[in-house]
Amino acid sequence: MLPSPSVVRGQVDVKKAVVVGSGAGGATVAKELQGKFQVTVMEEGKSFRPFTVDLLLVEKLKNLGLLFDESMINVLFPAMRIRKADSRMVMVNGVGTGGTTTICTANALRQDRELKAIGVNLDEDFDELSREIPISYDHQKHWHENTRRVFQVCEEMGLNPVASPKMAYRNRCAACGRCIFGCRRGAKWDTREFLELAVRRGAESLQGCRVKRVVINDGEVLGVEVSGGRHRGFHPADLVVLAAGGFGTPAILRGSGIECEKRLFVDPVLCVAARWDGAGQDKEIPMPFIVQRERFMIAPYFDFLSFFFNRNWSYPAGNIYSLMIKLADSPNGGVEGRRIRKSLTEADTALLDEGVSLTREIFRRVGRKDDEIFLGTLNAGHPGGMLPLTEKESATLHNPSLPENLYVADATLFPESLGNPPILTIMALAKRVSKLLIANA
């Protein structure tokens, strides 16, 4: 029989919890649990560092024809992982401390309609987050004239554009436009702050620590198995919380003999761009405002991935203005080890067409010519949905297919695609999971 992993601190027996992943879900759980449990955070990637290379240099490589596939980003900037689904859709996620939050565009939107509909009330958790995270709208002063014009046109079209709430220390922001490469000025908030807080409270944070599977015996989790690196081997735990993201968590569960549902959503993104001399959008805060439509949203967003790798994007970076369409896609496909199966359904394609028509109309109204409008590369970076919560689990947040001491705390639990930035909602849900774990400890 294996010895109990609990650790004795003073006279109190403290249970040991392993949290897998340090992104939106994982860092939140680690911060909440540390103290009540002795937490070890296991993160596959390294300590995050922003991409500091001059983007003009990368543009030069592009012009020389040396950038030919999105997966080259994995070499240039390893904290951003790019993979292609079987349908060739480009999938993006962050690997390293802070997970994908380090490469996000800082949008902090509450998006819990679907969770509320099944009886999960996160009001208290969102309230707490609003006190813990700097969220500001104070970025309009940085908007370029063109963005103000596009905003005005959206208003005239009755599209009700709204400035995006941003997780940022605004006084430090230089509006450089490089959020997706990591912020060099420490202006953008990401979950490394929660991770550091957990560590200051006594948690252990391991990097280069890829969890291969959860070790289960007789319906009970004994710990996790780490593949490769200096942490390789079995790590015992009383409790395991998986927050390895919408791609990572189902892969670990599958490796542990627990099949998820083939209901993957990814929030596909397609950018519609236009030639606009002197636009300067590549050096502007990304997604400064959002237009919400039924099952898709539109926001100004300079799509560096398309700019570097898509041949349609042939104008200089400074002369392109781009609008992102982000879909709430239908659940289908899944993760099989490192392979991702995901394609658009007919309904998704119809929605995307609707978004393209609308953005083309916006461009026409700001004076862009039809023959200078072009599309970007279909990509996605909000995976989840493969172990969706239902009404039955609204009180426990625990899927019955999991052992009692194994929990999930990321977008894998979302019943539906949000078609919207999910970080804030993932963190609120992770807080709720943590509170239940503390109450049951």
Ligand SMILES: Cc1cc2nc3c(=O)[nH]c(=O)nc-3n(C[C@H](O)[C@H](O)[C@H](O)COP(=O)(O)OP(=O)(O)OC[C@H]3O[C@@H](n4cnc5c(N)ncnc54)[C@H](O)[C@@H]3O)c2cc1C
């Ligand atoms: C370019 C981009 C911009 C975005 N901008 C926004 C935005 O502005 N606002 C917003 O709300 N959302 C945004 N998102 C989405 C958001 O960042 C993610 O949906 C969110 O971070 C997911 O949180 P998570 O905890 O589920 O996973 P992640 O934050 O991805 O964290 C998972 C972590 O687990 C680690 N991991 C994976 N597998 C293993 C394993 N086997 N063992 C150990 N560790 C593992 C990963 O390395 C990663 O660090 C953006 C996404 C992208 C790609």
Ligand code: SF4
């Ligand atoms: S625009 Fe630049 S300075 Fe501002 S948060 Fe993003 S990366 Fe940081």
